[in-house]
Amino acid sequence: MADRPISDYQFERFLDEGKLMGARCVGCGALFVPPRAICPKCHGSEMEWMETRGEGRLVAFTSISIGPPAMVAEGYDRNNPYCSGAVELVEGPRVVARIEGVDTRNPETIKVGTPMKAAFLQQGVDEERKTVLGFMPVDESRAS
Amino acid sequence: MNKKRKLGRGVAMVGAGMSAFDMFKDRDSKDLFAEAFVEMSNSVDKGLDPNDIDALYIGNFTNDFFAHQSHWGAILSDSLGLVPKPATRIEGACASSALAFREGVFAIASGFYDVVLVGGVEDMSKGSTETVAEGLALAAIPYERKAGFTFPGVFGAIATAYFERYGASREHLMDITIKSHDNAPLNPKAQYKATIRDMMRSKIKRAKEKGGAVPDWSDEKDFLRDPIANPAIAWPMHLFDCCPISDGAACILLVGEELAKHFTEDPLYVAGVGQASGRGLNAADDLTYFEATQHAANEAYEMAGLTPADIQFAEVHDCFSIAELLHIEDLGFFKPGEGYKAVADGLTRLDGEKPINTSGGLKCKGHPVGATGAAQLIEVWEQLRDKAGDRSVPNEDLRIGAAHNLGGTGGTCTFTILERR
Secondary structure, eight states, X not given: OTTSOSSHHHHHHHXXXXXXXXXXXXTTOOEESSOOSSOTTTOOOOEEEEEOOOEEEEEEEEEESSOOXXXXXXXXXXXXXXXXXXXXXXXXXXXXXXXXXXXXXXXXXXXXTOEEEEEEEEESSGGGOEEEEEEEEHHHHHHO | OOOOOOOSSOEEEEEEEEOOOBOOTTOOHHHHHHHHHHHHHHHOTTOOOGGGOOEEEEEOSOHHHHTSOOOHHHHHHHHTTOTTSOEEEEOBTBTHHHHHXXXXXXXXXXXSOSEEEEEEXXXXXXXXXXHHHHXXXXXXXXXXXXXXXXXXXXXXXXXXXXXXHHOOOHHHHHHHHHHHHHHGGGOTTOSOOOOHHHHHHHHHHHHHHHTSOOXXXXXXXXXXXXTTTSOEEEETEEGGGBOOOOEEEEEEEEEEGGGGXXXXXXXXXEEEEEEEEOOOTTTSSOSSSOHHHHHHHHHHHHHHTOOGGGOOEEEOOOSXXXXXXXXXXXXXXXXXXXXXXXXXXXXXSTTSSSOBOTTOHHHHHOOOHHHHHHHHHHHXXXXXXXXXXXXXXXXXXXXXXXXXXXXXXXXXXXXXEEEOO
Protein backbone atom coordinates (compact mmCIF):
# COMPACT_ATOMS: atom_id res chain seq x y z
CA MET A 1 0.00 0.00 0.00
CA ALA A 2 2.72 2.41 0.97
CA ASP A 3 4.52 1.74 -2.31
CA ARG A 4 1.81 3.09 -4.54
CA PRO A 5 2.56 6.47 -6.12
CA ILE A 6 0.61 9.44 -4.82
CA SER A 7 -1.97 10.10 -7.55
CA ASP A 8 -5.67 10.45 -8.20
CA TYR A 9 -5.48 7.20 -10.17
CA GLN A 10 -4.28 5.30 -7.12
CA PHE A 11 -6.78 7.18 -4.90
CA GLU A 12 -9.52 5.75 -7.12
CA ARG A 13 -8.00 2.24 -7.00
CA PHE A 14 -8.24 2.48 -3.20
CA LEU A 15 -11.89 3.51 -3.58
CA ASP A 16 -12.36 0.29 -5.62
CA GLU A 17 -11.07 -1.53 -2.54
CA GLY A 18 -13.47 0.30 -0.24
CA LYS A 19 -10.81 2.53 1.30
CA LEU A 20 -10.85 6.32 1.57
CA MET A 21 -7.18 7.21 1.53
CA GLY A 22 -5.37 10.49 1.96
CA ALA A 23 -1.79 11.64 1.62
CA ARG A 24 0.05 12.80 4.73
CA CYS A 25 3.02 15.10 4.53
CA VAL A 26 6.00 13.38 6.14
CA GLY A 27 7.49 16.82 6.83
CA CYS A 28 4.67 18.60 8.64
CA GLY A 29 2.04 15.90 9.18
CA ALA A 30 -0.77 17.68 7.30
CA LEU A 31 -3.31 15.33 5.71
CA PHE A 32 -4.94 15.78 2.30
CA VAL A 33 -7.89 13.89 0.86
CA PRO A 34 -7.78 13.42 -2.13
CA PRO A 35 -3.99 13.13 -2.11
CA ARG A 36 -1.50 15.76 -3.21
CA ALA A 37 2.02 15.22 -4.50
CA ILE A 38 3.22 18.46 -2.91
CA CYS A 39 2.18 19.71 0.52
CA PRO A 40 0.60 23.16 0.11
CA LYS A 41 1.31 23.93 3.80
CA CYS A 42 5.09 23.36 3.91
CA HIS A 43 5.81 22.68 0.21
CA GLY A 44 7.41 19.36 1.12
CA SER A 45 7.20 16.65 -1.51
CA GLU A 46 7.55 13.55 0.62
CA MET A 47 4.00 12.27 1.08
CA GLU A 48 2.70 8.96 2.42
CA TRP A 49 -0.66 7.24 2.15
CA MET A 50 -2.90 7.22 5.20
CA GLU A 51 -6.25 5.51 5.52
CA THR A 52 -9.05 7.64 6.95
CA ARG A 53 -11.92 6.32 9.05
CA GLY A 54 -14.38 7.38 6.34
CA GLU A 55 -16.42 9.29 8.90
CA GLY A 56 -17.39 12.92 9.06
CA ARG A 57 -20.26 15.37 8.97
CA LEU A 58 -22.13 17.02 6.13
CA VAL A 59 -21.10 20.67 5.72
CA ALA A 60 -22.80 21.60 2.42
CA PHE A 61 -25.05 19.89 -0.10
CA THR A 62 -27.30 20.33 -3.10
CA SER A 63 -30.10 18.29 -4.62
CA ILE A 64 -29.50 18.35 -8.38
CA SER A 65 -32.45 18.15 -10.76
CA ILE A 66 -30.54 18.83 -13.98
CA GLY A 67 -27.37 16.77 -14.05
CA PRO A 68 -24.63 16.13 -16.58
CA PRO A 69 -25.10 13.38 -19.19
CA ALA A 70 -23.38 10.76 -17.00
CA MET A 71 -25.93 11.27 -14.21
CA VAL A 72 -28.84 11.42 -16.64
CA ALA A 73 -27.65 8.04 -17.92
CA GLU A 74 -27.94 6.76 -14.34
CA GLY A 75 -31.63 7.69 -14.37
CA TYR A 76 -31.49 11.01 -12.53
CA ASP A 77 -33.73 13.86 -13.64
CA ARG A 78 -36.21 16.47 -12.39
CA ASN A 79 -38.39 13.77 -10.87
CA ASN A 80 -35.47 11.86 -9.43
CA PRO A 81 -32.83 14.35 -8.26
CA TYR A 82 -29.54 13.26 -6.71
CA CYS A 83 -27.52 14.82 -3.92
CA SER A 84 -23.91 15.96 -4.04
CA GLY A 85 -22.22 17.46 -1.02
CA ALA A 86 -19.13 18.26 1.00
CA VAL A 87 -18.21 16.23 4.07
CA GLU A 88 -15.68 17.27 6.69
CA LEU A 89 -13.82 14.16 7.80
CA VAL A 90 -13.06 13.51 11.47
CA GLU A 91 -9.38 13.76 10.51
CA GLY A 92 -9.97 17.34 9.27
CA PRO A 93 -9.95 17.39 5.46
CA ARG A 94 -13.11 18.20 3.52
CA VAL A 95 -14.10 15.94 0.62
CA VAL A 96 -16.76 16.26 -2.05
CA ALA A 97 -18.92 13.23 -2.69
CA ARG A 98 -22.26 11.91 -3.77
CA ILE A 99 -24.65 11.85 -0.82
CA GLU A 100 -26.86 8.77 -0.61
CA GLY A 101 -29.65 7.79 1.78
CA VAL A 102 -31.21 11.26 1.95
CA ASP A 103 -34.59 12.46 0.67
CA THR A 104 -33.52 14.36 -2.45
CA ARG A 105 -37.12 15.19 -3.37
CA ASN A 106 -37.49 16.99 -0.04
CA PRO A 107 -34.08 18.59 0.36
CA GLU A 108 -35.25 20.83 3.19
CA THR A 109 -35.16 17.63 5.31
CA ILE A 110 -31.41 17.22 4.69
CA LYS A 111 -29.40 18.92 7.44
CA VAL A 112 -25.92 20.39 7.47
CA GLY A 113 -24.10 18.80 10.40
CA THR A 114 -25.52 15.31 9.87
CA PRO A 115 -22.96 12.60 10.81
CA MET A 116 -21.93 10.69 7.68
CA LYS A 117 -20.16 7.47 6.80
CA ALA A 118 -18.36 6.71 3.53
CA ALA A 119 -20.13 4.57 0.94
CA PHE A 120 -18.39 3.27 -2.16
CA LEU A 121 -20.82 3.61 -5.05
CA GLN A 122 -20.59 1.58 -8.23
CA GLN A 123 -21.29 3.61 -11.34
CA GLY A 124 -21.47 2.47 -15.00
CA VAL A 125 -21.18 -1.05 -16.38
CA ASP A 126 -18.42 -3.28 -17.76
CA GLU A 127 -15.38 -1.26 -18.84
CA GLU A 128 -17.08 1.98 -17.80
CA ARG A 129 -17.60 0.64 -14.30
CA LYS A 130 -15.95 2.68 -11.58
CA THR A 131 -16.21 3.38 -7.88
CA VAL A 132 -17.45 6.82 -6.91
CA LEU A 133 -16.99 8.23 -3.44
CA GLY A 134 -20.26 8.57 -1.62
CA PHE A 135 -21.39 9.27 1.92
CA MET A 136 -24.59 8.41 3.71
CA PRO A 137 -26.02 9.37 7.08
CA VAL A 138 -24.61 7.16 9.85
CA ASP A 139 -28.14 6.19 10.99
CA GLU A 140 -29.01 5.19 7.44
CA SER A 141 -25.88 3.07 7.01
CA ARG A 142 -26.59 1.23 10.30
CA ALA A 143 -30.10 0.43 9.15
CA SER A 144 -29.06 -0.99 5.80
CA MET B 1 8.05 39.57 -1.75
CA ASN B 2 4.93 41.40 -0.53
CA LYS B 3 5.81 44.61 -2.26
CA LYS B 4 3.09 47.13 -3.01
CA ARG B 5 2.19 46.59 -6.64
CA LYS B 6 1.64 49.45 -9.04
CA LEU B 7 1.69 49.95 -12.78
CA GLY B 8 4.94 51.15 -14.33
CA ARG B 9 2.90 53.35 -16.67
CA GLY B 10 -0.68 54.55 -16.29
CA VAL B 11 -3.33 52.97 -18.50
CA ALA B 12 -6.54 54.56 -19.76
CA MET B 13 -9.74 53.12 -21.22
CA VAL B 14 -10.84 55.17 -24.23
CA GLY B 15 -13.39 53.01 -26.04
CA ALA B 16 -15.85 50.21 -25.32
CA GLY B 17 -18.51 48.26 -27.13
CA MET B 18 -20.50 45.07 -26.87
CA SER B 19 -22.78 42.98 -29.01
CA ALA B 20 -26.31 42.17 -28.07
CA PHE B 21 -26.39 39.26 -25.60
CA ASP B 22 -28.88 36.53 -26.46
CA MET B 23 -29.12 33.03 -27.92
CA PHE B 24 -28.35 33.46 -31.62
CA LYS B 25 -28.80 30.44 -33.85
CA ASP B 26 -27.68 32.46 -36.88
CA ARG B 27 -24.58 34.24 -35.55
CA ASP B 28 -21.16 32.98 -34.48
CA SER B 29 -18.25 34.44 -32.52
CA LYS B 30 -16.84 36.35 -35.50
CA ASP B 31 -20.20 38.04 -36.11
CA LEU B 32 -20.65 38.94 -32.46
CA PHE B 33 -17.13 40.24 -31.98
CA ALA B 34 -17.40 42.35 -35.14
CA GLU B 35 -20.55 43.97 -33.72
CA ALA B 36 -18.76 44.71 -30.46
CA PHE B 37 -15.73 46.05 -32.32
CA VAL B 38 -17.78 48.45 -34.44
CA GLU B 39 -19.56 49.79 -31.36
CA MET B 40 -16.23 50.17 -29.58
CA SER B 41 -14.70 51.95 -32.55
CA ASN B 42 -17.65 54.35 -32.74
CA SER B 43 -17.36 55.05 -29.02
CA VAL B 44 -13.86 56.54 -29.39
CA ASP B 45 -14.71 60.25 -29.30
CA LYS B 46 -11.87 61.40 -31.56
CA GLY B 47 -11.95 58.32 -33.76
CA LEU B 48 -9.89 55.16 -33.97
CA ASP B 49 -7.60 54.16 -36.82
CA PRO B 50 -7.57 50.35 -36.51
CA ASN B 51 -4.00 50.36 -37.79
CA ASP B 52 -3.00 51.96 -34.49
CA ILE B 53 -3.98 48.83 -32.55
CA ASP B 54 -0.77 47.11 -31.49
CA ALA B 55 -2.12 43.82 -30.17
CA LEU B 56 -5.23 41.91 -29.10
CA TYR B 57 -5.96 39.98 -25.91
CA ILE B 58 -9.11 37.88 -26.25
CA GLY B 59 -10.87 36.05 -23.44
CA ASN B 60 -12.67 32.88 -24.37
CA PHE B 61 -13.55 30.03 -22.05
CA THR B 62 -14.45 27.08 -24.22
CA ASN B 63 -15.70 27.73 -27.71
CA ASP B 64 -13.55 24.63 -28.29
CA PHE B 65 -16.32 22.63 -26.62
CA PHE B 66 -19.37 24.77 -27.36
CA ALA B 67 -18.63 25.50 -31.03
CA HIS B 68 -15.92 22.90 -31.80
CA GLN B 69 -13.47 25.61 -32.71
CA SER B 70 -10.45 26.93 -30.84
CA HIS B 71 -7.67 29.44 -31.65
CA TRP B 72 -9.89 32.50 -31.31
CA GLY B 73 -7.08 35.04 -31.04
CA ALA B 74 -5.85 34.65 -34.60
CA ILE B 75 -9.34 34.07 -36.02
CA LEU B 76 -10.59 37.36 -34.58
CA SER B 77 -7.45 39.28 -35.57
CA ASP B 78 -8.15 38.13 -39.13
CA SER B 79 -11.88 38.80 -39.09
CA LEU B 80 -11.33 42.36 -37.82
CA GLY B 81 -8.76 42.99 -40.56
CA LEU B 82 -5.97 43.38 -38.01
CA VAL B 83 -3.52 40.75 -39.31
CA PRO B 84 -0.55 40.64 -38.62
CA LYS B 85 -1.22 42.23 -35.20
CA PRO B 86 -0.48 39.62 -32.53
CA ALA B 87 -3.50 38.13 -30.81
CA THR B 88 -3.45 36.10 -27.62
CA ARG B 89 -6.40 34.04 -26.43
CA ILE B 90 -6.74 33.86 -22.64
CA GLU B 91 -8.71 31.28 -20.68
CA GLY B 92 -9.78 31.74 -17.08
CA ALA B 93 -13.22 30.12 -17.19
CA CYS B 94 -15.93 32.76 -16.66
CA ALA B 95 -13.24 35.32 -15.78
CA SER B 96 -11.46 35.00 -19.13
CA SER B 97 -11.97 38.52 -20.44
CA ALA B 98 -11.17 40.20 -17.12
CA LEU B 99 -7.84 38.39 -17.39
CA ALA B 100 -7.51 39.62 -20.98
CA PHE B 101 -8.14 43.16 -19.71
CA ARG B 102 -5.48 42.77 -17.04
CA GLU B 103 -2.93 41.35 -19.49
CA GLY B 104 -3.65 44.26 -21.83
CA VAL B 105 -3.07 46.68 -18.96
CA PHE B 106 0.29 45.05 -18.23
CA ALA B 107 1.30 45.08 -21.90
CA ILE B 108 0.79 48.84 -21.98
CA ALA B 109 2.19 49.47 -18.50
CA SER B 110 5.40 47.68 -19.54
CA GLY B 111 5.85 50.19 -22.34
CA PHE B 112 5.85 47.48 -24.99
CA TYR B 113 2.52 48.48 -26.56
CA ASP B 114 0.62 51.79 -26.68
CA VAL B 115 -2.81 50.75 -27.99
CA VAL B 116 -4.33 47.40 -27.11
CA LEU B 117 -7.69 45.82 -27.88
CA VAL B 118 -8.98 43.59 -25.07
CA GLY B 119 -12.24 41.73 -24.92
CA GLY B 120 -13.94 38.40 -24.95
CA VAL B 121 -16.45 36.23 -26.69
CA GLU B 122 -18.49 33.09 -26.09
CA ASP B 123 -20.77 31.18 -28.42
CA MET B 124 -22.65 28.89 -26.06
CA SER B 125 -26.17 28.35 -27.23
CA LYS B 126 -25.85 26.00 -30.18
CA GLY B 127 -26.07 22.79 -28.12
CA SER B 128 -28.68 21.41 -25.70
CA THR B 129 -28.99 22.68 -22.12
CA GLU B 130 -27.31 19.48 -20.90
CA THR B 131 -24.41 20.08 -23.29
CA VAL B 132 -24.02 23.65 -22.06
CA ALA B 133 -24.07 22.43 -18.46
CA GLU B 134 -21.43 19.83 -19.33
CA GLY B 135 -19.27 22.48 -21.03
CA LEU B 136 -19.50 24.88 -18.11
CA ALA B 137 -18.66 22.06 -15.70
CA LEU B 138 -15.28 21.74 -17.43
CA ALA B 139 -14.26 24.68 -15.24
CA ALA B 140 -15.11 22.85 -12.02
CA ILE B 141 -12.52 21.07 -9.90
CA PRO B 142 -12.12 17.47 -11.16
CA TYR B 143 -13.28 16.08 -7.80
CA GLU B 144 -16.46 18.17 -7.97
CA ARG B 145 -17.27 16.78 -11.40
CA LYS B 146 -16.72 13.21 -10.21
CA ALA B 147 -19.08 13.84 -7.30
CA GLY B 148 -21.80 14.81 -9.80
CA PHE B 149 -21.64 18.56 -9.16
CA THR B 150 -22.89 20.94 -11.80
CA PHE B 151 -22.22 24.67 -11.42
CA PRO B 152 -25.69 25.38 -10.06
CA GLY B 153 -24.92 22.47 -7.71
CA VAL B 154 -21.63 23.94 -6.51
CA PHE B 155 -23.30 27.26 -5.74
CA GLY B 156 -26.30 25.50 -4.22
CA ALA B 157 -23.95 23.73 -1.82
CA ILE B 158 -22.24 27.03 -0.98
CA ALA B 159 -25.68 28.48 -0.26
CA THR B 160 -26.45 25.73 2.28
CA ALA B 161 -23.17 26.45 4.06
CA TYR B 162 -23.91 30.20 4.12
CA PHE B 163 -27.48 29.64 5.32
CA GLU B 164 -26.23 27.39 8.13
CA ARG B 165 -23.56 29.86 9.25
CA TYR B 166 -25.57 33.07 9.11
CA GLY B 167 -29.24 32.14 9.32
CA ALA B 168 -30.12 33.39 5.85
CA SER B 169 -32.56 31.56 3.60
CA ARG B 170 -33.85 31.30 0.06
CA GLU B 171 -36.09 34.27 0.79
CA HIS B 172 -33.00 36.48 1.01
CA LEU B 173 -31.68 35.27 -2.33
CA MET B 174 -35.01 36.27 -3.84
CA ASP B 175 -34.25 39.88 -2.87
CA ILE B 176 -31.19 39.72 -5.15
CA THR B 177 -33.15 38.24 -8.06
CA ILE B 178 -35.91 40.84 -7.73
CA LYS B 179 -33.36 43.67 -7.59
CA SER B 180 -31.51 42.48 -10.70
CA HIS B 181 -34.77 42.18 -12.60
CA ASP B 182 -35.79 45.67 -11.51
CA ASN B 183 -32.61 47.09 -13.10
CA ALA B 184 -32.83 45.04 -16.30
CA PRO B 185 -35.58 46.91 -18.18
CA LEU B 186 -33.42 50.04 -17.91
CA ASN B 187 -30.61 48.33 -19.85
CA PRO B 188 -31.27 48.19 -23.63
CA LYS B 189 -28.53 45.53 -23.93
CA ALA B 190 -30.02 43.15 -21.35
CA GLN B 191 -30.99 39.68 -22.54
CA TYR B 192 -33.99 39.64 -20.18
CA LYS B 193 -35.59 43.06 -19.83
CA ALA B 194 -38.62 42.13 -17.74
CA THR B 195 -39.09 42.72 -14.03
CA ILE B 196 -40.44 39.80 -11.98
CA ARG B 197 -43.76 41.67 -11.82
CA ASP B 198 -43.77 41.99 -15.64
CA MET B 199 -43.31 38.24 -15.90
CA MET B 200 -46.06 37.53 -13.38
CA ARG B 201 -48.45 39.74 -15.34
CA SER B 202 -47.64 38.09 -18.66
CA LYS B 203 -48.00 34.57 -17.23
CA ILE B 204 -51.37 35.50 -15.70
CA LYS B 205 -52.48 37.00 -19.00
CA ARG B 206 -51.46 33.86 -20.88
CA ALA B 207 -53.25 31.63 -18.40
CA LYS B 208 -56.44 33.68 -18.81
CA GLU B 209 -56.21 33.49 -22.59
CA LYS B 210 -55.76 29.73 -22.45
CA GLY B 211 -58.68 29.43 -20.05
CA GLY B 212 -56.66 27.40 -17.53
CA ALA B 213 -56.17 27.95 -13.82
CA VAL B 214 -55.03 31.55 -13.23
CA PRO B 215 -52.20 31.86 -10.71
CA ASP B 216 -52.83 34.22 -7.82
CA TRP B 217 -49.35 35.10 -6.60
CA SER B 218 -49.57 37.74 -3.88
CA ASP B 219 -46.18 39.28 -4.66
CA GLU B 220 -42.82 38.62 -6.33
CA LYS B 221 -41.60 36.28 -3.60
CA ASP B 222 -44.82 34.32 -3.78
CA PHE B 223 -44.14 33.87 -7.49
CA LEU B 224 -40.53 32.82 -6.82
CA ARG B 225 -41.71 30.28 -4.20
CA ASP B 226 -43.98 28.62 -6.79
CA PRO B 227 -42.20 25.42 -7.94
CA ILE B 228 -44.02 25.53 -11.28
CA ALA B 229 -42.96 29.10 -12.06
CA ASN B 230 -39.52 28.74 -10.49
CA PRO B 231 -38.45 25.07 -10.48
CA ALA B 232 -35.40 23.74 -8.64
CA ILE B 233 -32.27 23.33 -10.74
CA ALA B 234 -29.90 22.35 -7.95
CA TRP B 235 -31.67 23.00 -4.67
CA PRO B 236 -31.55 25.56 -3.15
CA MET B 237 -30.71 27.12 -6.54
CA HIS B 238 -33.87 27.52 -8.59
CA LEU B 239 -34.32 28.76 -12.15
CA PHE B 240 -34.46 32.42 -11.09
CA ASP B 241 -31.25 32.07 -9.08
CA CYS B 242 -29.33 31.17 -12.25
CA CYS B 243 -28.01 33.29 -15.08
CA PRO B 244 -29.13 32.39 -18.60
CA ILE B 245 -27.26 30.80 -21.51
CA SER B 246 -25.98 33.58 -23.76
CA ASP B 247 -23.92 34.29 -26.83
CA GLY B 248 -22.11 37.59 -27.00
CA ALA B 249 -18.93 39.60 -27.30
CA ALA B 250 -17.46 42.67 -25.64
CA CYS B 251 -14.36 44.72 -26.36
CA ILE B 252 -12.45 47.62 -24.89
CA LEU B 253 -9.68 49.90 -26.13
CA LEU B 254 -6.81 50.55 -23.73
CA VAL B 255 -4.03 53.07 -24.30
CA GLY B 256 -1.07 54.50 -22.44
CA GLU B 257 -2.30 57.19 -20.05
CA GLU B 258 -0.28 59.96 -21.72
CA LEU B 259 -1.90 59.11 -25.07
CA ALA B 260 -5.48 59.10 -23.81
CA LYS B 261 -6.34 62.66 -24.86
CA HIS B 262 -5.56 61.76 -28.48
CA PHE B 263 -8.62 59.53 -28.32
CA THR B 264 -11.03 61.31 -25.98
CA GLU B 265 -11.23 64.23 -23.57
CA ASP B 266 -13.05 61.92 -21.16
CA PRO B 267 -11.03 58.74 -20.62
CA LEU B 268 -11.32 56.44 -17.65
CA TYR B 269 -8.18 55.47 -15.79
CA VAL B 270 -7.25 52.05 -14.46
CA ALA B 271 -6.92 52.72 -10.74
CA GLY B 272 -6.41 49.15 -9.58
CA VAL B 273 -6.34 45.62 -10.92
CA GLY B 274 -6.25 42.47 -8.83
CA GLN B 275 -6.31 38.80 -9.64
CA ALA B 276 -5.99 35.70 -7.49
CA SER B 277 -6.46 31.94 -7.56
CA GLY B 278 -8.63 29.93 -5.22
CA ARG B 279 -9.47 26.32 -4.43
CA GLY B 280 -12.58 24.25 -4.94
CA LEU B 281 -15.18 23.00 -2.49
CA ASN B 282 -12.90 20.30 -1.11
CA ALA B 283 -9.94 22.51 -0.28
CA ALA B 284 -11.14 26.12 0.10
CA ASP B 285 -10.47 27.68 3.49
CA ASP B 286 -14.18 28.12 4.02
CA LEU B 287 -17.36 27.64 2.00
CA THR B 288 -18.95 30.96 2.97
CA TYR B 289 -16.51 33.22 1.15
CA PHE B 290 -14.28 33.17 -1.93
CA GLU B 291 -10.65 33.43 -0.93
CA ALA B 292 -9.62 34.48 -4.47
CA THR B 293 -12.10 37.37 -4.46
CA GLN B 294 -10.70 38.66 -1.19
CA HIS B 295 -7.10 38.47 -2.39
CA ALA B 296 -7.89 40.07 -5.76
CA ALA B 297 -9.82 42.86 -4.07
CA ASN B 298 -7.04 43.57 -1.58
CA GLU B 299 -4.52 43.81 -4.41
CA ALA B 300 -6.69 46.23 -6.37
CA TYR B 301 -7.55 48.38 -3.34
CA GLU B 302 -3.91 48.62 -2.37
CA MET B 303 -2.82 49.56 -5.89
CA ALA B 304 -5.55 52.18 -6.12
CA GLY B 305 -5.03 53.51 -2.61
CA LEU B 306 -8.76 53.10 -2.07
CA THR B 307 -11.02 51.28 0.38
CA PRO B 308 -14.33 49.49 -0.17
CA ALA B 309 -16.15 52.62 1.00
CA ASP B 310 -14.66 54.55 -1.95
CA ILE B 311 -16.26 52.26 -4.55
CA GLN B 312 -19.46 54.09 -5.50
CA PHE B 313 -21.04 51.19 -7.40
CA ALA B 314 -19.94 47.81 -8.70
CA GLU B 315 -20.71 45.02 -11.09
CA VAL B 316 -20.18 41.68 -9.33
CA HIS B 317 -20.23 38.18 -10.75
CA ASP B 318 -23.77 36.99 -10.02
CA CYS B 319 -23.66 33.76 -12.02
CA PHE B 320 -25.97 32.61 -9.22
CA SER B 321 -27.82 34.71 -6.66
CA ILE B 322 -25.78 33.33 -3.76
CA ALA B 323 -22.58 34.38 -5.54
CA GLU B 324 -23.59 38.05 -5.46
CA LEU B 325 -24.21 37.74 -1.74
CA LEU B 326 -20.76 36.33 -1.03
CA HIS B 327 -19.01 38.83 -3.29
CA ILE B 328 -20.49 41.94 -1.71
CA GLU B 329 -19.09 40.67 1.58
CA ASP B 330 -15.75 39.50 0.14
CA LEU B 331 -15.22 42.87 -1.55
CA GLY B 332 -15.61 44.56 1.82
CA PHE B 333 -18.85 46.37 1.02
CA PHE B 334 -20.60 44.61 3.88
CA LYS B 335 -19.39 42.56 6.83
CA PRO B 336 -19.44 38.74 6.65
CA GLY B 337 -22.97 37.55 7.33
CA GLU B 338 -24.39 41.06 6.87
CA GLY B 339 -24.71 41.05 3.07
CA TYR B 340 -28.17 39.52 2.94
CA LYS B 341 -29.48 42.06 5.43
CA ALA B 342 -28.03 44.90 3.34
CA VAL B 343 -29.75 43.50 0.26
CA ALA B 344 -33.05 43.15 2.14
CA ASP B 345 -32.71 46.77 3.27
CA GLY B 346 -32.34 47.91 -0.35
CA LEU B 347 -28.75 49.13 0.02
CA THR B 348 -27.69 47.44 -3.23
CA ARG B 349 -30.58 48.76 -5.31
CA LEU B 350 -29.99 51.39 -7.98
CA ASP B 351 -30.96 54.13 -5.50
CA GLY B 352 -29.23 52.47 -2.54
CA GLU B 353 -25.95 53.51 -0.95
CA LYS B 354 -23.99 50.81 -2.82
CA PRO B 355 -25.66 50.01 -6.14
CA ILE B 356 -24.72 46.51 -7.32
CA ASN B 357 -25.21 45.19 -10.84
CA THR B 358 -26.96 48.22 -12.27
CA SER B 359 -26.79 46.43 -15.65
CA GLY B 360 -29.18 43.75 -14.37
CA GLY B 361 -26.18 41.56 -13.66
CA LEU B 362 -25.33 38.31 -15.35
CA LYS B 363 -28.81 37.18 -14.32
CA CYS B 364 -30.57 39.58 -16.69
CA LYS B 365 -27.91 41.14 -18.90
CA GLY B 366 -26.77 37.64 -19.90
CA HIS B 367 -23.58 35.66 -19.37
CA PRO B 368 -21.64 34.72 -22.51
CA VAL B 369 -18.90 33.59 -20.19
CA GLY B 370 -15.79 34.66 -22.11
CA ALA B 371 -17.28 38.11 -22.75
CA THR B 372 -18.60 38.76 -19.26
CA GLY B 373 -15.56 40.32 -17.59
CA ALA B 374 -15.18 42.92 -20.35
CA ALA B 375 -18.94 43.52 -20.45
CA GLN B 376 -18.96 44.24 -16.70
CA LEU B 377 -16.28 46.87 -17.25
CA ILE B 378 -18.35 48.34 -20.06
CA GLU B 379 -21.19 48.89 -17.57
CA VAL B 380 -18.71 50.74 -15.33
CA TRP B 381 -17.59 52.77 -18.39
CA GLU B 382 -21.16 53.73 -19.26
CA GLN B 383 -22.00 54.68 -15.68
CA LEU B 384 -18.86 56.76 -15.13
CA ARG B 385 -19.18 58.51 -18.52
CA ASP B 386 -22.83 59.32 -17.90
CA LYS B 387 -24.05 57.09 -20.74
CA ALA B 388 -26.19 54.74 -18.67
CA GLY B 389 -29.47 56.54 -19.32
CA ASP B 390 -32.34 55.57 -17.03
CA ARG B 391 -30.19 53.23 -14.99
CA SER B 392 -27.62 55.90 -14.11
CA VAL B 393 -26.51 55.73 -10.51
CA PRO B 394 -28.13 58.76 -8.87
CA ASN B 395 -24.94 60.41 -7.68
CA GLU B 396 -23.86 63.87 -8.88
CA ASP B 397 -20.20 63.09 -8.27
CA LEU B 398 -19.78 59.62 -9.77
CA ARG B 399 -16.07 58.99 -10.17
CA ILE B 400 -15.13 55.48 -9.04
CA GLY B 401 -16.67 52.18 -10.09
CA ALA B 402 -15.46 48.60 -10.09
CA ALA B 403 -16.09 45.19 -11.57
CA HIS B 404 -15.58 41.78 -10.00
CA ASN B 405 -15.33 38.68 -12.20
CA LEU B 406 -15.19 35.05 -11.06
CA GLY B 407 -14.29 31.84 -12.84
CA GLY B 408 -14.99 28.27 -11.82
CA THR B 409 -15.66 27.53 -8.17
CA GLY B 410 -13.90 30.77 -7.32
CA GLY B 411 -10.71 29.35 -8.88
CA THR B 412 -10.00 32.61 -10.69
CA CYS B 413 -11.20 35.99 -9.42
CA THR B 414 -10.45 39.54 -10.50
CA PHE B 415 -11.30 42.98 -9.21
CA THR B 416 -10.81 46.03 -11.42
CA ILE B 417 -11.30 49.63 -10.28
CA LEU B 418 -11.86 52.38 -12.86
CA GLU B 419 -11.72 56.10 -12.16
CA ARG B 420 -12.94 59.19 -13.96
CA ARG B 421 -10.69 62.13 -13.12
